[in-house]
Amino acid sequence: MKIVDVRVRFFRYRPPNPLVSSIGRRRFRLLCLVELTAASGQVGVGESWVNFPSWVAAERHATITEGIAPLLVGRDAADVIGTQQRLWADLAPIGRQGGIAGAVSQALSGVDLALWDLLGKDRGLPVYRMLGGGRQRVPVYASGLGPQLDENRVHTLMARGIGAFKIKVGFGHAEDYTQVARLRQLVGDGGRIMVDANQGWQTPNEALLAIRKLAPLGLEWVEEPLPADDWEGMAYVTSRSPVPISAGENLYGRAAFARWAHRRAFNIAQPDLTKVGGFTEAWAIAQMMPAYGLAWAPHFLGGAVGLAATCHLFALVPGGIAVELDSNPNALRDGIAALPFPAAVEDGHIVLPDTPGWGLTLREDLLTVHEVPWQEAWREADPPADSPSQK
Ligand SMILES: [Mg+2]
Incomplete structure (x- = not known):
């Protein structure tokens, strides 16, 4: 069950009211899905946190496509724990070096969830x-x-x-x-x-x-x-x-x-x-x-x-x-x-x-309604944008 493709997608939803916490407010919700395709055509789906702040969407796209995908394509999707440990060992030092240790962990989370989903689907069992x-x-x-x-x-x-x-x-x-x-x-x-x-x-x-x-x-x-x-x-x-x-x-x-x-x-x-x-x-x-x-x-x-x-x-x-x-x-x-x-x-x-x-x-017709290109995932059509200063 070789991995042949890694895809990262972003989705956006604007709730009726902004969400407020002591660190700021968010005007819309984001979702980042990681899709891993096996040679069989089976697709596993994982989620990586991009809830707040919204500009992490730009980093997440880069980390997954540039940092993780080249290490993942060609690996055996059934070797979930081995793959997770390998990616963690290879990328955690890079994350620290780049000042994005947490972001790398969040990106790896999406990949790990997609691997388990893929294995469960391959075996025909809930994880x-x-x-x-x-x-x-x-x-x-x-x-x-x-x-x-x-x-x-x-x-x-x-x-x-x-x-x-x-x-x-x-x-x-x-x-x-x-x-x-x-x-x-x-x-x-x-x-x-x-x-x-x-x-x-x-x-x-x-x-x-x-x-x-x-x-x-x-x-x-x-x-x-x-x-x-x-x-x-x-x-x-x-x-x-x-x-x-x-x-x-x-x-x-x-x-x-x-x-x-x-x-x-x-x-x-x-x-x-x-x-x-x-x-x-x-x-x-x-x-x-x-x-x-x-x-x-x-x-x-x-x-x-x-x-x-x-x-x-x-x-x-x-x-x-x-x-x-x-x-x-x-x-x-x-x-x-x-x-x-x-x-x-x-x-x-x-x-x-x-x-x-x-x-x-997951229904593609429902997902498509909310999908945005990564370059636009974090941009706010009408200010104020997500910002720690917007208390
Ligand atoms: Mg909390």
């Missing part, structure tokens, strides 16, 4: 079943709420059986408290609430002050209270916080998670399959965290392919908390596949289909 997983139903929690709480959206999510909700914070103590308190009122004492600061506090003391003000509202975790590379600060906050600390969406590779786990820089690890190095890396991390006495919950905020792959990992490895399901409208997640999977939720769970690979039947 999680091919690897020995048994669970078909995976629990989800709703994310992407706030900073201004949309009460109708919370009611809609609760009607779908979802009982856990994550809201953005990092907009000032008073505003954060007001919004989280409204959410507590809506979901009642039994509802589970997480908050995401998106690296919004700069020092451990600032973070601890903010966390202690919110803690009485009953939080399951506080996500990324500090800059994502400040492991010392995170270890300090984790050791003193009254609420469990989570992080990991901006860590790359299993070695980084091992270092953070060893230093107790979080309580809950959050690998993102489209960033961390793919299914292969996230699988290793999910298996490794319990050995440190730590929990894991996969991070995800992208399109249909990455969400499906995340569900497969959760179905394969017991012990995760829940899969993250972005509650914002996104046609690149909900409107490009023939089946409602993966975004359909029944009684708070996503049910995995028995179809091979990631279980998706």
